């Protein structure tokens with residue numbers, strides 16, 4: 561990177577950090593974490609027609625460089641980062657902060673958490689490889705009682721921690737959020753960033769009382785009806801269950817934050 565490019569990247573990072581500090585005000589509650597569950601930040605990037613991926617779940621670059629830096633800055637403000645197993649299988653994410661000019665030490669990265677009812681986590685997922693190579697934190701995989709015990713042993717001996725919670729009564733494929741969040745808090749995570757995918761976003765938005773912060777990056781792109789996204793809609797202006805949002809422009813993208821103080 562040239563020096564002028566890196567100067568503007570670090571200015572973008574500083575602006576993202578200041579915006580997140582003002583919108584989330586984490587420093588004020590960092591001293592008294594809730595003993596029952598982590599602070600939950602649900603976040604994702606969508607097109608203006610509500611899609612988070614292309615046809616057939618194809619990964620889409622929705623965020624521009626400025627809002628992507630904001631997302632990586634947001635990751636560093638959390639000590640846990642969750643995706644559903646659908647996102648691991650589709651995107652093979654790393655969930656780290658590699659885009660920042662000075663990425664934090666491994667111990668300061670958020671710990672990856674995967675919601676994986678049936679334990680489909682691949683042994684060679686990047687989250688596993690990064691931990692083995694000492695460049696990522698130990699993945700925490702949350703499973704139901706239906707997870708295969710042999711696969712569990714293999715993943716544990718490859719470095720993952722596997723925790724079992726109940727499936728929700730509504731659908732055995734989905735873990736119960738209250739129990740899952742309690743288990744994650746018990747594992748020491750106090751601020752959890754939930755990055756998706758669509759099924760996770762939809763099921764968590766059905767329990768808005770469990771979401772402390774909802775942060776959505778909206779890219780000025782129309783994906784069209786073949787795109788893939790959650791069915792839930794973002795809170796409307798007159799929705800009494802959410803506070804009024806704050807909004808900021810990051811490059812071409814709008815970032816909207818609903819934060820419960």
Ligand SMILES: NC(=O)c1ccc[n+]([C@@H]2O[C@H](COP(=O)([O-])OP(=O)(O)OC[C@H]3O[C@@H](n4cnc5c(N)ncnc54)[C@H](O)[C@@H]3O)[C@@H](O)[C@H]2O)c1
Nearest residue numbers: 604605612613617644646647734735756757758759760763
């Ligand atoms: N644009 C973005 O910000 C963004 C972020 C993440 C993922 N994505 C995209 O989302 C897609 C993957 O989404 P998806 O819906 O297929 O998978 P997902 O990541 O939402 O994972 C769903 C799986 O999680 C497990 N699960 C366990 N408990 C659950 C619960 N309570 N609620 C929901 N799921 C639970 C189930 O096995 C379920 O099949 C990919 O296309 C990916 O690129 C986009």
Ligand SMILES: Nc1nc(=O)c(N)c(NC[C@H](O)[C@H](O)[C@H](O)COP(=O)(O)O)[nH]1
Nearest residue numbers: 605620621622623631651653654655656
């Ligand atoms: N903020 C954001 N903007 C996007 O345009 C986009 N496609 C995602 N997608 C999020 C999804 O969870 C991906 O799987 C991870 O972003 C991949 O994770 P890494 O980059 O490897 O850390 N997120």
